[in-house]
Amino acid sequence: MDFPRILSGNWDVPDSHLLSVAKSRGVYSQLPRALAMAPAEITQIVKDSGLRGRGGAGFPTGMKWSFVPPAEKRQGKSVYLLCNADESEPGTFKDRYCLWLDPHLLFEGMAIASRALDCHVGYIYLRGEFRYIARRMEAALAEAYAAGLLGKNILGSGHDFDLYLHVGAGAYICGEETALISSLEGEKGQPKLKPPFPAVEGAWRSPTIVNNVETLAVVPWLIQHGAAAYKAIGTEKSPGTKLFSVSGHVQRPGVYEIPMGIPMTQFINEYAGGLLPGRTLKAVIPGGSSVPVMTPAEVELCSMDYESISTHAGSYLGSGGFIVMDDTTDLVAALTNLLRFYAHESCGQCTPCREGCGWMHQILCRVRDGEASEVDLGTLRDLADNIHSKTICFFGASAAMPVQSFLTKFRGEFLDRVQRRGAGAA
Amino acid sequence: MPKVKINDVEIEVPAGTNMIEAAKLAGFDIPHYCYHPHLSIAGNCRMCMCEAETPRGPVLDIACNMQAREGLAIRTESDKVKAVRKSVMEFLLVNHPLDCPICDQSGECRLQDYYMDHGQYDSRGIEAKVGKHKRQDIGDLIVLDAERCVQCSRCVRFGDEVTGTGDLRLMNRGDHTEIGMFPGTRLEHDYQGNLADICPVGALTNKDFRFERRVWYLRETDSVCTGCSTSCNTKVCHQEGEVFRTLPRRNDDVNRSWMCDPGRQCNSGVGSLDRILRPTVDGVAVPDAFETLAARIKAAGAGRTGFVMGSGASLEANWALLQVVKANCPGAKVFSVAGNNAGAIAKSDGLLMDADKNPNSAGVALLAAWFGGIGGAEDLRAADLSLLVVLEDDIITRLGGNPAEAIAYFGTHNNPTAELASIVIPVAHVVEMDATYVNRQERVQRVRRATNPQGEAVPAYQALEKLGAALGRAPGTSMPTATFSAMARAVPRMNGLDYKALGASGRLLAPTVQPVAPAAPVAEAK
Amino acid sequence: MSHPAKSAASRGPREWSPEQAAEITKILARYPTKKAAVMPLLWMAQDAWDWIDLDIMRLIGRTLELPPSHVHAVASFYTMFKKAPTNKYFFQVCHTLSCALVGSDRILAHLEERLELDENGDSKDGLFSVLRVECLASCGSGPMAQVNEHFYERLTPEIIDEVIAALRSGQQLPEPRREADQWIFPVS
Structure with missing residues (x-):
């Protein structure tokens, strides 16, 4: 298959994080062009490209940008551009490669976006565990500043864009955009109520755009090749290439840039190298741990794009983090593992998620250890339903969907684990 | 004002009204924990979830983060809403x-x-x-x-x-x-x-x-705090004549939902040992103290009798005092010794606590201006008085000395003035009577009788009614409603005020210079 | 063997040095509010004093004009701010699903046995601390651990043994080497 490596093109180049190497690979070549464009023109290209946010929600990026109120309606408030580099969705590890191996591509994308958004200050919110990446990125930022690619009057264009790193400190929830904003503001990383939406009232109550690393890193390519070229890759509603992370029981786990829309079996069996010899597929989580699990039959039906996964499996492409589980996997233990994660990471702000995640985890531990009854499975299901869409942010649903989908799609495995003392003895 | 619908009840509310408040106005209580009318919206408890009607069908969302706008329709009692409340309760109680x-x-x-x-x-x-x-x-x-x-x-x-x-x-x-x-x-x-x-x-x-x-x-009776001139609205919580606590009562124009800690103590002395319980003359409890006082006033003569208004006493009591003077002792001097209560910490903190620790300074000022010719502290010190009748004001402490040959004191508690007084008349504590006070905003606010007066105390306006009767002309101040009506007719700045219509949140006096107009309705906080 | 990391005496007074003060000035210039600097300052303090105690929270509160309770709440929310000391080599082993599928339990059990960990996860020799942590975005190359700052992936009991031996013999923690998209311990 012939497709451009929009995001991973420089990853195999030695020292690709250095400015000289990045420049030799064409990074920053689109910045002068973009700075010469009208801001609306840049946004239009992004809109026309059909690029959807790569953080997990898949919201059309150009549309998000267009929600920022025009200057005359901002009461003099600044616009902030935040890069969500808090990659922490289990099963997802693609941004880490972008940040480590091609930081300048991200900077260029952010500088171009800043022009489109009439924004002069940006922050990259990097998860705390990536401090070793932060050190490399600080050096890369310094190089870019010294070369006039960031800061005041970029390349003599008159456009100012200051870009800073802000390092988190261990909280999954900060990947949620309003929690990220809270964290940046110096609060606990807890999501904010919507409305207001960040594009209107975000960081420091100013219009704020939060985009994923991968999303922003695509922007220079869009400027260079145009929206039509991007739309020519992938499917109609899921254009472009995407970075997919694959982990678990496959022979070649890793990050793969592929065009959207290829068959999922092809991705698992060819790119990821297939299962270990003698194993059979049991389950796949396609979009990071928060999305509903898929059965092997659903995997057969799906292709690697937003619509297909939603139509055929009732799940989501999410962040493109595939967790592949073969027939050796104890799915009860797997779900218990995930709920331990959600109980640990719930920010504790709103009631259903704060109290419910820990509760679900406790029940699952009993199911896993053979100390539960079928009644507990009913409780578990109720709790998940009572959390889903009752919370301030999407975390509640993220914890609920694995429970709902595992219990539905692999009910037999759970029933086998509960003592069938149920009706009479309970 | 936009029209909103709560469970099909249409109601007009100011734009931006919080939907929990709007629902309350429409007669529906939406349960909530984190929402508070005087704090920012947190939206964390999830108890106030309601169904908002949208073009896409009903959507669950929290009422506390919804503001009234034209056409907004919510359901607060649907099966879905009830199910959410039940599950939120279950979550809240699982670790409780x-x-x-x-x-x-x-x-x-x-x-x-x-x-x-x-x-x-x-x-x-x-x-x-x-x-x-x-x-x-x-x-x-x-x-x-x-x-x-x-x-x-x-x-x-x-x-x-x-x-x-x-x-x-x-x-x-x-x-x-x-x-x-x-x-x-x-x-x-x-x-x-x-x-x-x-x-x-x-x-x-x-x-x-x-x-x-x-x-x-406990039973609750609406009142106001008498700890300072802010007069925070309160609820007095009592049982069988004993006051157990005083809580703030919401008044968005006075104290929102708050009160200070010292204010919570304002009723702590209701049953204290230093209450004045019976009338005494020269230290001896007597049945005819009013007659004795009347006789001593007559003996002193109007020219050498003084009266002191009390900024801790109610509007009705001060009115009664002035009426007693007007009808029975024309020519007697009346004083108002403004200033802080000695001993009290005089601080205004920019929130609720005011340096003026008197709950009715504005009321005394209002009546003093209406009566005219009222003397101040210096006038009182300089006056040559045989007898000074003092209404609920510890003037000995305030003046740092005794300005008269003899004192008659109407008060609730023993204090240096009561100690020195030859005649002492017990009066009801603020929680023991119906009356009004005027706070620093010039808001006339009611207090209500929560408990019976201790001992032989009666409200000060009734005590003064008795004094007037003993002097020959009763001022007609035995009932607070009638007393208030008389004031409202006589005092221009009170024209149009009605005792009952003061309601729970009080009414402002008419402005000083402008023609009399009814006070603006109390606005609802957003 | 004596290892300084856990000794409180080496921490010195919790006051900013001139260098730190200069750095704070630079940090503050990045944000429209002082409050936004609370996490950068917590990191700075942790780098200097190894872990965050109440004195540090007070210091940051004073510096940023925040109530100390706020600094405390922020520090308590984020798991990477250490509220207690750890030993010199701090293994944070991911045990979330992807790593669990490929044997993180085996690595943890091995560390526990080799290092004779107590209930706090501190090794008997006072050199190592081990903590189970949630997903570190290294799912394709598990089992893995973050040791101090760096990620070390594709761990095996054999690698763990080599690393422990090297560190016990006084060698410094090596930077991981990237090989075939993994960051590995460059041992032997």
């Missing part, structure tokens, strides 16, 4: 300790109340509960039990938004989230009691009240 029998919040606990209204499920909470710190002494007035907390963050927001002290925080995260203070620190502000008031559960309780009385035994 079974403390109710020993928890002083019982009876006014929103976990209990809402469980009865919206919970009523069979408990499925068989897992181990998360343990937290109990019985923490965090301030002069407050005990914190973190296990009982529902993490609504009201107290956090109170510290951030009202006192600006930022002392309480929710620490940690997930189901280990725990309300607490920075280790080694204590609450340092004068508004601690409010924390116990706004805590919807038994996490923050008031040391002055806890374990004193189960709340279901």
